[in-house]
Amino acid sequence: MLTLMHFDFCPFCQRVRLALGYKKIAFAEQPVRFYGPEHFQSISGFDRLPVVEYPDGTRQGESLEIIAELDRRFLETPPLFRGSITDSEWESVQAWRARISGMLFRLIAPALTQYASLGQDARAMAYYRDRMENWLEDTLEGLRERRQEWYAGMAADLQEVTERVARYGFYTPVFSVADTLITGDLTGLRLLEDIQLPPELTAYFARVEAAAHISLLPTGG
C-alpha cells in the first residue's frame, strides 16, 4: 500500500490528501510532527513534506509532482492533470498562486496553530514559530494584527477564483489538480474567525472535500 508522510496542517500535504481521496487510492497515513529537518529526514528521507512511499518502495516529495505521478501510476483513476485542465488554465492557476503567495502565508501562518499537532505540541510550536517568523519577517502576533491588511491585498485575486468556481463548480467543470491546490492552500483562510469568506468559496471548499471524501479542518483534539 502507498504511504503518505505528512503534517495535517500543511497546505501542500493537504493537496495530496485531496488527490488520493478523489482518486480513491487506499493509503496508510504517517502523520509527522513539526520538529525540524533532522526529524523529517529521519522519517521520510526528505527535508520537507509531503512525501509518498509507493508500494515498490520508491519515495517522492513535492506535492504537485506526486499528484502528476499518481495520474501516471493509477491510470484507472480519474486524472487530475491531463483531460481535466488545459495547460493554459493550469498556468493561470499557478500564476494566481504566485501572486497571492506572500499575503496568503502571512494570513494563515498564525491560524494553522489551531491544528492540535502544532498548537498543542510545544516542541513543534517552537520550531514553527522560529521558521515562520524568520521566513515571513514578522512575529505570529504581528501577522495576526495585520490580518485585515493582508486579506485586503488579496481580495481581488480571491474574488476572481470565487467567481470561477461558482460558475463551473470546480476550477474547471471537473475536479482537477487546480482544486487540490486552491483548496489545500486556502484552507487556512477558513480558520480566520474575524474574516468572512465569500459564501460561494465556502460552498466550493465543501464540494471539493465531498468529492475527495475528507475534511481538512482541524478536528479539535
Ligand SMILES: N[C@@H](CCC(=O)N[C@@H](CS)C(=O)NCC(=O)O)C(=O)O
Ligand atoms: N514545494 C513543496 C513544499 C513543501 C513544504 O514546504 N512543506 C512544508 C510544510 S507546509 C515543510 O515541509 N516545511 C519544513 C520546514 O519548514 O522545515 C511541495 O509542494 O510539496
